[in-house]
Amino acid sequence: MTAITYVITHPGYRAVKLGYTGAESDRIEQLARHGWQSFRRLSLVSSRLAWEVEQAALFQIRHRLYIPPYLTSGQMPSGGWTETASLSLIDAREAWEIVLEEAAAAHLAAQLGRPKPRRRIPVPPRRTAGDTPKFAAVARVEAARTARSAQVGAQSKPLPKRRGARNRNAARELAVEQAVITVKNPSTEEQK
Known part of the structure; x- marks a missing residue:
């Protein structure tokens, strides 16, 4: 029985997805109905x-x-949301190269007669609809900023400084100005 490891993209979400399926399965066609486009198999x-x-x-x-x-699981009703990544962080070609490297490593391990060590991968806790992983919001903001700057053709705005940083910088600048003034205007004792 053969199986397929695939890389697909979704232009609307600007996402890439890795997955595997049986050769007889219609998983890729099912995802295509939701807007996913096959990149490589x-x-x-x-x-x-x-x-x-x-x-x-x-x-x-x-x-x-x-x-x-x-x-999120809400955006992927057919499942597989944990296998997605933003196209602004990794493109489909890079994901495909990683798949090929890992396939070569798995094939080489089988040829050498040393099986890959099996590790029990802990199952993450079940998430509810609309729940997002810890850093997914950061990835979405970065992806939106990248897409916006590509559309406008301008650089994205830098993140604002922390609130207290302005006061510290002002105090440093004042101290530097005072030091310059004391150097330019020596005290009267030095002039005598």
Whole structure:
């Protein structure tokens, strides 16, 4: 039985998704009905291998590149929202290269006769509809800022400084001005 590890994109959400499915499954067509476009597919010999490649690629994206899940369960009614990422943080080509690297590593491990160590991956707690991961809001803001600057053609505005920083900077500038004044106007004792 063969299986597929795939990379798909959604231009409306500006998102990329990794996944795996059986060769006979209509999962990719089901996602296409929701606006997802197929980028690349990799046929593998078993669903277990396809799952391992997907999980290894997601590990690289989440824990090596620090890219959080992008969409919520409400935006993905057919499931798979935890396997999404923002296109402003990683594009489909980069995600595909990671999938290929992990597939090559899995194939090489099988050729060497040393199976990959199986780790029990903890299942994250069940989230409710509309609930988002900790850093997904930051990723969405950054993606919106990138999209807005691409449309306008201008640089995005820098983030505002913290409230107290203005007072500290003003105090530093005042201290520098006072030091300059004392150097320019030596005391009367020095002039005698």
